[in-house]
Amino acid sequence: SANPMVREYGVEEILELAREHRPFLSGITVSGGEPTVQLDFVIDLFQAIRADEELAGLTCFIDSNGHVGASGWESVLPVTDGVMLDIKGFADPAHRALTGQQNAMSLESARILNAAGKLYELRFLLIPGKTDNDAELDSLAGFVKELGSDTRVRLNAFQHHGVKGKALGWEKMSEAGVDQAAESLSAAGIDNVITPAV
Numbered sequence: 348s349a350n351p352m353v354r355e356y357g358v359e360e361i362l363e364l365a366r367e368h369r370p371f372l373s374g375i376t377v378s379g380g381e382p383t384v385q386l387d388f389v390i391d392l393f394q395a396i397r398a399d400e401e402l403a404g405l406t407c408f409i410d411s412n413g414h415v416g417a418s419g420w421e422s423v424l425p426v427t428d429g430v431m432l433d434i435k436g437f438a439d440p441a442h443r444a445l446t447g448q449q450n451a452m453s454l455e456s457a458r459i460l461n462a463a464g465k466l467y468e469l470r471f472l473l474i475p476g477k478t479d480n481d482a483e484l485d486s487l488a489g490f491v492k493e494l495g496s497d498t499r500v501r502l503n504a505f506q507h508h509g510v511k512g513k514a515l516g517w518e519k520m521s522e523a524g525v526d527q528a529a530e531s532l533s534a535a536g537i538d539n540v541i542t543p544a545v
Contacts, residue, residue, distance in 0.1 A: 358388070358395050366401050374406030374428070383415045386423055393426035408467065413456030420459050429467030430460050431501070436478050437486035454490065461494045468499040468541070473528055475505070475518040484528055488535035501541045502528055521545065 356364075365372060375396060377389055393407040406428040413432050434453050460466035471487055473479045491498050504520035522545040529540050 358392050361392060362395055362399060362402065365396070365405070366399075369401060372405055374408060376408040376410055376431075378410035381412055381414065382409055383411050383419060383423070386415070386419055390423050390426060393423070397426060411456070413453035415452075415456055417455075417459055420456065420463070424460075424463050424465050427465060429465055431468050431470055432457055432460060432466060433470045433472070434487070434490075435472055437483050437490070457490070457494060461498070466494070466498065468501050469494075470501045470503055472503045472505055473520045473525060475520055475524060477517070479520065479524055479528055481531070484531045485535070488532055488537050491532075491537050492535075496536050497539055498537075499539045499541065500532065500537060502543065504543050504545045506545075 365375065375392075377392070382389055389409065396402045396405055396407055407426060408429050408431065409423070409427055410431045411433070412435070432453065434450065434457070436450060457466060457469060469491065471478070487500070491500055502525055504522075504525050505517065506519050507515060510517075525542050525545055529542050532540050
């Protein structure tokens with residue numbers, strides 16, 4: 348049975364909405380869930396935006412967890428301005444516990460996007476006792492240096508909004524913890540760090 352809270356949109360309907368709100372828009376970002384599971388739709392949408400006289404000036408961004416192979420990126424990047432990529436953790440057990448998957452694909456996606464000049468920012472979720480430790484932050488700093496130490500890094504603070512299951516029992520990330528993580532990255536030579544308002 349269909350979820351009554353879910354509304355399906357076709358490309359043309361989204362274009363109509365975008366035209367209606369065009370004076371207030373600078374770009375379109377597809378997020379989710381994971382938008383790349385509907386990669387053909389994203390490609391069709393971005394191509395249609397670029398081909399539309401009224402909308403052609405809008406940027407087209409993807410917010411992704413990076414579980415996309417090289418051929419997937421190859422097909423969507425020509426019509427994409429940038430990707431915000433979530434890295435959920437570096438130590439494989441931590442990443443698996445958070446996502447059920449290994450992080451190798453996310454890291455490879457970051458490398459592909461970076462090489463293509465399409466990595467807008469890396470996003471890292473700080474979870475107390477899970478991803479806010481020295482080992483994780485050292486791994487993050489090392490990976491960012493591999494990409495280029497000017498890579499934009501956005502730290503996100505774990506909160507309970509929209510969270511289900513066992514994660515509701517996890518501690519929320521404090522502002523002090525976020526500041527400490529940012530300082531740790533800065534000390535490692537990573538300066539392009541954006542922190543959230545907690």
